[in-house]
Amino acid sequence: MTNLPAEHRHSPIEPSRLAGDEGPIGYHRAPEGFDGSRIARMARQNYKTFLLVVALVFGATILITSLRKPRYTAAATILLDQRKQQISEVEGALSTLPPDDSSIVDTEVEILRSDALAEQVVRQLDLVHNPLYQAPKPAHSPDEALHNATDILQRGLTVKRVGLTYVINLTYVSKNAQDAARVVNTLAQSYVDGQIARRRDANDKARAYLQQKINSLQAEVKSADQSVSAYRTANNLSGATAAGTLTDQEISAYNQALSSARAQSAEDAQRLAVARRQLAQGDEKLGDTTSNDALRELRQQQANISARVASLSARYGPRYPDLVQSRQELDDVTRQIDTQSKRSIATLEAQAAASSGRAAEIERKLSQTQSQLARGDRLSVRLHELQGQLDAPKALLTEYQTREAQLATQSGAEQADARIVTAADTPDKPSSPSWPISIGLGIALGIIAGFVAVLARELGRTGVDTPAEVEGMFGVEFVAALPRVQGRRHGDPVDLIVEDPASPFAEAVRSLAAAVFRRGSEAKVVAISSAMQGEGKTTTTLALARSLALGGRRVVVVDCDFQRPTFATRFGVDSRADLIDVLHGQATLDEALVRDRVTDAALLTLNRRDTPLAHQVDFDAFSRLIETLAARYDIVLLDLPPLLRVAEARLLAAEADGTLLLAKWNSTPRSAIEFALTVLQRSGCVPLGIALTQVAITSAAFVGGYGEPKPAQWKLLGA
Numbered sequence: 001m002t003n004l005p006a007e008h009r010h011s012p013i014e015p016s017r018l019a020g021d022e023g024p025i026g027y028h029r030a031p032e033g034f035d036g037s038r039i040a041r042m043a044r045q046n047y048k049t050f051l052l053v054v055a056l057v058f059g060a061t062i063l064i065t066s067l068r069k070p071r072y073t074a075a076a077t078i079l080l081d082q083r084k085q086q087i088s089e090v091e092g093a094l095s096t097l098p099p100d101d102s103s104i105v106d107t108e109v110e111i112l113r114s115d116a117l118a119e120q121v122v123r124q125l126d127l128v129h130n131p132l133y134q135a136p137k138p139a140h141s142p143d144e145a146l147h148n149a150t151d152i153l154q155r156g157l158t159v160k161r162v163g164l165t166y167v168i169n170l171t172y173v174s175k176n177a178q179d180a181a182r183v184v185n186t187l188a189q190s191y192v193d194g195q196i197a198r199r200r201d202a203n204d205k206a207r208a209y210l211q212q213k214i215n216s217l218q219a220e221v222k223s224a225d226q227s228v229s230a231y232r233t234a235n236n237l238s239g240a241t242a243a244g245t246l247t248d249q250e251i252s253a254y255n256q257a258l259s260s261a262r263a264q265s266a267e268d269a270q271r272l273a274v275a276r277r278q279l280a281q282g283d284e285k286l287g288d289t290t291s292n293d294a295l296r297e298l299r300q301q302q303a304n305i306s307a308r309v310a311s312l313s314a315r316y317g318p319r320y321p322d323l324v325q326s327r328q329e330l331d332d333v334t335r336q337i338d339t340q341s342k343r344s345i346a347t348l349e350a351q352a353a354a355s356s357g358r359a360a361e362i363e364r365k366l367s368q369t370q371s372q373l374a375r376g377d378r379l380s381v382r383l384h385e386l387q388g389q390l391d392a393p394k395a396l397l398t399e400y401q402t403r404e405a406q407l408a409t410q411s412g413a414e415q416a417d418a419r420i421v422t423a424a425d426t427p428d429k430p431s432s433p434s435w436p437i438s439i440g441l442g443i444a445l446g447i448i449a450g451f452v453a454v455l456a457r458e459l460g461r462t463g464v465d466t467p468a469e470v471e472g473m474f475g476v477e478f479v480a481a482l483p484r485v486q487g488r489r490h491g492d493p494v495d496l497i498v499e500d501p502a503s504p505f506a507e508a509v510r511s512l513a514a515a516v517f518r519r520g521s522e523a524k525v526v527a528i529s530s531a532m533q534g535e536g537k538t539t540t541t542l543a544l545a546r547s548l549a550l551g552g553r554r555v556v557v558v559d560c561d562f563q564r565p566t567f568a569t570r571f572g573v574d575s576r577a578d579l580i581d582v583l584h585g586q587a588t589l590d591e592a593l594v595r596d597r598v599t600d601a602a603l604l605t606l607n608r609r610d611t612p613l614a615h616q617v618d619f620d621a622f623s624r625l626i627e628t629l630a631a632r633y634d635i636v637l638l639d640l641p642p643l644l645r646v647a648e649a650r651l652l653a654a655e656a657d658g659t660l661l662l663a664k665w666n667s668t669p670r671s672a673i674e675f676a677l678t679v680l681q682r683s684g685c686v687p688l689g690i691a692l693t694q695v696a697i698t699s700a701a702f703v704g705g706y707g708e709p710k711p712a713q714w715k716l717l718g719a
Contacts, residue, residue: 046453046454046457046458049450049453049454049457050450050451050453050454051450053446053449053450053453054443054446054447054449054450055446056446056449057442057445057446057449057450058442058443058445058446059442060442061438061439061441061442061445061446062438062439062442065433065435065438065442068432068433069175070175070430070432070433071173071174071175071430071431071432071433072173072174072175072176072177072180072427072429072430072431073171073172073173073180073427073431073432074171074172074174074177074180074181074183074184074185074424074425074426074427075169075170075171075172075184075422075424076169076170076184076185076187076188076420076422076423076424077167077168077169077170077420077421077422078112078167078168078170078188078191078192078418078419078420078421079166079167079168079418079419079421080104080105080108080166080167080168080417080418081166081417081418081419102164105161105166105168106161108168108417108418109159109160109161109168111191112159112168112170112187112191113154113157113159115150115154117187117190117191117194118150118153118154118157118187119146119150120190120194121153121183121186121187121190122146122149122150122153123146124186124190125182125183125186127149127153127183128142128145128146128149130149130179132152132174132175132176132179133148133149133152133153134148134149135148135152153183156172156173156174156180156183157170157171157172157183157184157187158170158171158172158173165314166314167421168418170184170187170188170424171184172184172187172424173431173432177426177427177428177430178426180424180426180427181424181425181426181427184424185423185424188420188423188424189420191418192416192418192419192420193416195416195417195418196415196416199415199416203407206407207404207407207408210400210403210404210407211404213400214397214400214401214404217393217396217397217400218397220393221390221393221394221397224386224389224390224393224394225390227386227389227390228383228386228387228390231382231383231386232383235383250369251366251369251380252380254362254365254366254369255366255380255381255384257362258359258362258363258366259384259388261355261358261359261362261363262359264355264358264359265352265355265356265358265359267355268348268351268352268354268355268356269352269355269356271348271351271352272345272348272349272351272352275344275345275348276345279341279345294340295337295340295341295344298333298336298337298340299337301333302330302333302334302337305326305329305330305333306330308326309323309326309327309330312326462669462670462671463663463664463665463666463667463668463669463670464663464665464666464668464670464673464692465665465666465692465695467481470663470690470692473670473674474673474674474677474690476661476677476687476689476690477515477688477689477690478689478690478691478692479511479512479515479516479660479688479689479690479691480508480509480511480512480515480691480692481508481665481691481692481695482505482508482509482512482536482540482543482691482692482693482694482695483504483505483508483694483695483696483697484665484694484695484696484697485505492539493505493539493543494539494542494543494546496543497509497543497546497547497550497599498546498550498598498599501550504697505543506543506547509540509543509544509546509547510547510551512540512544512547512660512691513544513547513548513551515689516658516660516688516689517548517553517635523635523656523657523658523688524630524634524635524636524657525626525629525630525635525636525638525655525656525657526635526636526637526638526656526657526658526659526660526688527560527638527640527652527653527655527656527658527659527660527685528540528541528544528637528638528639528640528659528660528662529640529641529642529643529649529653529659529660529661529662529676530642530643530661530662530663530664530668530676531642531643531644531661531663531668531672531673531675531676532642532644532645532664532668532672533641533642533645534664535642535662535663535664535668535693536662536664536693536694537639537640537662537693538561538566538567538639539693540662540691540693541557541637541639542557544637545557545596545599545601545603545637546596546598546599546601548601548634548635549596549599549600549601550599553634553635554600554632554633554634554635555600555601555602555633555634555635555636555637556593556601556602556603556604556629556632556633556635556636556637557601557602557603557604557637557639558579558604558626558629558636558637558638558639559579559603559604559605559606559639560579560638560639560640560641560649560652561606561639561640561641561646562606562617562641562646562648563641563645563646563648564641565605565606565607567603567605567606567639576591576592577591577592578592578604578605578606578607579592579604579605579606579625580606580607580617582604582625583617583618583621583622583625584618584621589604589625589628589629592604592605602633604629617648619651622652622655623655626638626655626656636656638652638653638655638656640652640653640659643661643676643679643680644672644675644676644679650679650680650683650685651683653680653683653685654683654684654685656685657686658685658686658687658688659680659685659686659687659688660687660688660689660691661673661676661677661680661687661689661690661691662690662691662692662693663690663691663692663693664692664693664694665692665693665694665695665696666696667694673690
């Protein structure tokens with residue numbers, strides 16, 4: 001101790017062995033490394049925690065999996081088919097889905113997910129009364145029950161398009177295998193039937209519209225026909241009379257020819273206009289307005305090749321040889337159709353021009369005849385006008401009747417835009433829970449949780465457990481690691497010093513003695529204390545005394561814990577006097593000293609008193625007593641109370657040549673150890689080093705074994 005008076009010095013001792021000249025001990029903390037040995041230490045110390053956490057997490061996963069009810073998954077496949085057999089050439093209401101339109105497929109997917117379709121399935125299968133589709137809370141109305149069943153059905157339904165194809169997968173998960181297959185098949189069939197119903201409804205609406213127009217035209221034709229008959233009757237116009245004279249017959253012939261020419265010209269012009277519109281929209285139906293058999297043949301080839309291309313595209317990749325060849329054939333046919341279409345348009349243009357010219361020529365001749373013969377029979381002209389008013393609605397009526405007949409033929413043969421490719425089979429095995437997945441997940445989660453638990457334990461650790469941590473953190477010497485003695489039912493660990501000197505505990509105590517009491521710089525009076533209580537200082541002090549006594553040293557141990565004396569009660573020492581009696585002069589030193597029954601170590605105890613012993617201590621007398629003991633014995637060991645709990649411990653430590661600080665392995669907080677070292681230095685005491693107590697056998701600080709010791713025995717020196 002560097003600041004003690006000369007009379008309190010009993011032998012030369014080093015003030016510090018590790019602090020150097022940089023400053024006081026306990027204020028310099030070296031950085032702590034994290035190497036392979038530290039990882040190995042963590043594994044040794046925490047493997048039980050790791051295995052326990054892994055077992056708990058794995059067990060919880062298995063338990064949750066076993067408690068989960070099995071669920072079954074049924075799947076069906078729907079194909080949006082663009083290639084349907086056309087019974088007639090009627091369009092509009094019978095048109096199919098637009099090809100190569102991704103938004104159309106997405107729209108159909110949403111229709112399959114819709115509330116309306118799900119509600120239709122619920123009604124069709126009467127799922128409202130199925131316990132699987134009833135909410136935990138009872139419904140207050142039929143509508144609420146229907147809504148709950150629909151919601152439960154939609155939660156188990158998955159509708160997904162397969163890539164960029166026209167294939168849609170329907171999967172349904174249920175607690176019942178038959179129910180899963182029944183629901184998904186009913187949903188798919190309801191979707192297809194709904195498309196057919198929509199087509200039928202469209203056809204019915206188209207037929208109703210056409211029937212309305214037919215009725216209107218029939219009334220108009222009837223009225224026009226009555227007007228012609230009435231005009232003929234009123235003006236006494238018959239066939240012979242109308243043709244009466246040659247001029248009249250000529251004019252009549254010209255009029256008929258002109259009417260025919262104009263009709264032909266109008267028909268040709270109309271046909272040309274329709275052909276041009278169809279060509280502008282695409283040449284798919286151009287053959288309907290032309291009499292080009294080659295074009296119809298080419299279009300039929302185009303349809304067949306397109307079907308083959310679509311089929312190959314659905315099954316193979318774009319570089320498939322047959323697919324590439326088919327696409328080339330399709331391109332060739334398309335070019336031929338384009339050429340034939342242009343030729344057909346040119347033919348129609350020529351026909352329209354010829355018809356127009358012929359009508360103009362007839363009109364010119366009629367005009368010449370009329371200019372020569374004056375104005376013709378006005379009655380005949382009016383008759384022709386009335387006849388024209390009759391022919392126009394009659395022709396339109398015929399066309400509407402033809403279309404209505406075609407729709408009537410198509411009725412009952414409507415086709416859906418989708419078809420069920422694969423119907424769902426009743427699953428024979430549950431899809432969840434999956435035991436392989438649960439086991440793998442349980443192991444993975446257990447390992448992760450185990451690592452987290454070990455890391456949390458390491459991060460929350462406040463104590464020290466290795467010599468490197470002691471010397472690196474506190475700048476003082478690590479002197480020994482005293483192992484934890486486990487499995488002892490009788491006696492005390494200090495008995496191992498005598499009964500089993502080869503045990504790890506006895507060997508550790510000898511290492512402690514060798515580190516503290518060195519040749520050339522050995523301390524005479526050594527105080528042994530700790531930062532907190534329960535650190536094992538009394539056991540260490542007695543074990544150290546026995547070890548030194550067996551080594552031939554004259555040793556005396558002084559119980560200085562005036563707050564909680566333990567020597568007398570712990571070892572059953574029956575002394576006539578104690579330390580307080582010696583300090584007060586009520587007994588001699590020889591009367592108060594007791595001797596170990598198995599060694600020559602002496603012990604100066606404290607007996608229990610009714611009043612606190614600390615108030616009865618004469619520290620001057622205590623100092624003189626220590627000098628007396630130092631003169632009679634080779635080594636004086638002072639068993640002090642905890643430094644941070646009892647104030648007198650600092651005064652008592654100042655009477656020693658050095659203080660050995662004990663810390664419970666991996667338990668005593670580092671801040672408490674550091675503050676205890678600071679307290680020692682401020683009190684003028686010399687820290688001899690730090691020893692770890694109750695160290696686990698498997699720790700990095702100590703490795704070894706131990707035997708079963710026998711109870712300790714103490715006896716009076718005078719006995």
